Structures are given as structure tokens and as C-alpha cells.
Amino acid sequence: xxxxxxxxxxxxxxxxxxxxxxxxxxxxxxxxxxxxxxxxxxxxxxxxxxxxxxxxxxxxxxxxxxxxxxxxxxxxxxxxxxxxxxxxxxxxxxxxxxxxxxxxxxxxxxxxx
Amino acid sequence: xxxxxxxxxxxxxxxxxxxxxxxxxxxxxxxxxxxxxxxxxxxxxxxxxxxxxxxxxxxxxxxxxxxxxxxxxxxxxxxxxxxxxxxxxxxxxxxxxxxxxxxxxxxxxxxxx
Numbered sequence: 001x002x003x004x005x006x007x008x009x010x011x012x013x014x015x016x017x018x019x020x021x022x023x024x025x026x027x028x029x030x031x032x033x034x035x036x037x038x039x040x041x042x043x044x045x046x047x048x049x050x051x052x053x054x055x056x057x058x059x060x061x062x063x064x065x066x067x068x069x070x071x072x073x074x075x076x077x078x079x080x081x082x083x084x085x086x087x088x089x090x091x092x093x094x095x096x097x098x099x100x101x102x103x104x105x106x107x108x109x110x111x112x113x
Numbered sequence: 114x115x116x117x118x119x120x121x122x123x124x125x126x127x128x129x130x131x132x133x134x135x136x137x138x139x140x141x142x143x144x145x146x147x148x149x150x151x152x153x154x155x156x157x158x159x160x161x162x163x164x165x166x167x168x169x170x171x172x173x174x175x176x177x178x179x180x181x182x183x184x185x186x187x188x189x190x191x192x193x194x195x196x197x198x199x200x201x202x203x204x205x206x207x208x209x210x211x212x213x214x215x216x217x218x219x220x221x222x223x224x225x226x
Binding site: 030031033035040041042043044045048088090092099100101102103104105106 | 205213219
């Protein structure tokens with residue numbers, strides 16, 4: 001089973017609106033990362049948030065992390081057509097120096113012009 | 114796509130034939146990874162490398178082997194392709210640590226008939 005699960009699986013909003021995606025995970029993490037994937041392309045790193053951080057910003061992106069609830073959210077403000085993509089969370093679990101990224105199944109975001 | 118190329122980009126092959134996918138990086142990053150992406154599963158780690166000639170298994174390594182004879186090249190081999198290995202394969206790199214940001218190649222779409 002996946003360590004990280006995104007919710008919703010798919011989201012459609014009007015251009016200019018804000019988009020919020022959530023990620024829940026099962027075990028304690030070292031960090032959590034968000035990636036974007038445009039159709040037919042590789043993944044692009046967006047933000048990394050560490051377990052001792054609660055919020056990070058990057059341009060129109062805002063990521064929060066609640067370790068007590070084992071969840072994270074990605075907020076994209078003032079959405080644009082170019083934000084149409086799949087968004088994945090990836091978690092890193094402490095494993096005695098053998099840490100790896102584990103990806104969720106993603107949220108497909110569609111921005112309607 | 115941060116100095117990462119994958120070849121071929123598309124391949125159709127028949128069950129039972131060997132297939133080798135190549136990942137080439139120009140970033141001189143230490144870590145290299147092979148993932149496969151399938152609907153409903155997100156990205157799953159096949160194998161990774163932490164240096165020349167140093168490799169280890171990931172979550173779904175059965176039926177795959179890898180080699181890294183040079184820093185810049187990481188090869189993924191399917192010794193005898195099966196239809197279950199039809200997938201999109203992504204190479205990724207990271208500079209210092211598997212926990213940190215990973216940079217992805219454009220992907221190879223493999224169809225095994």
C-alpha cells in the first residue's frame with residue numbers, strides 16, 4: 001500500500017481560483033516533497049518540507065505539514081491554465097540510512113480557462 | 114529536465130526479448146534511480162545507484178537488473194521482457210542524498226507485446 005495518498009484523485013477548477021490538494025501518510029517521515037508532472041513529461045520538483053517545518057511558500061505555492069495528523073496540503077493560488085498537471089506527494093521515511101522517496105498516486109488538476 | 118536524457122524514448126518489443134534502457138546525466142550527481150509509473154500505482158522504485166558499480170534494489174526489482182560503470186550512465190535491463198513490464202520508465206538523479214530533491218528525465222514508454 002502507498003505511504004502517501006493524495007486527495008482528491010481529480011480536481012477541476014476555473015482559472016483564477018485556488019486549488020488545494022491533500023496528502024496523507026502512514027508512518028513518521030523525515031521530509032515530504034511535492035512534484036508536478038505535465039502530460040507525457042517527467043516529474044518536476046516543487047517544494048520540500050521537513051518534518052520540523054509547518055509551512056513553506058514558493059511563488060504561488062503554499063505547502064503545509066501537520067505531523068500530528070500525518071498530512072500535508074498543497075495550495076496553488078490564482079490558478080492558470082499552465083497549472084494543469086498531475087501533482088504527487090512523496091515521503092521519506094527514516095530507515096537507518098536507507099531512506100527512499102515513496103510516491104503517492106497523484107491528483108490530476110485541470111484548470112478550465 | 115536538468116541534464117538528464119533517456120534512450121530510447123519509445124520502444125515496442127516482444128515477450129521474451131531482452132531490453133536495455135539508458136539514462137545519461139551531465140550533472141555529475143552521485144545518486145541515480147530507475148522508477149516505473151503505472152496507472153493506480155504512482156511511481157515505484159526499481160533499482161538505484163549510489164556510486165559507480167554501487168547499486169541496490171528498490172520496491173519492484175524482480176525481472177530487472179542495472180549497471181553503472183560510469184558516473185553519468187545508469188542502465189536498466191529487462192533480461193526477458195514480459196507484458197507486465199509494459200510501463201513508462203523514469204530515470205532520476207539526486208546530488209547528495211536520496212532524501213533530497215530528485216530530478217527526473219523525460220521517460221521511456223515501453224510496450225511489451
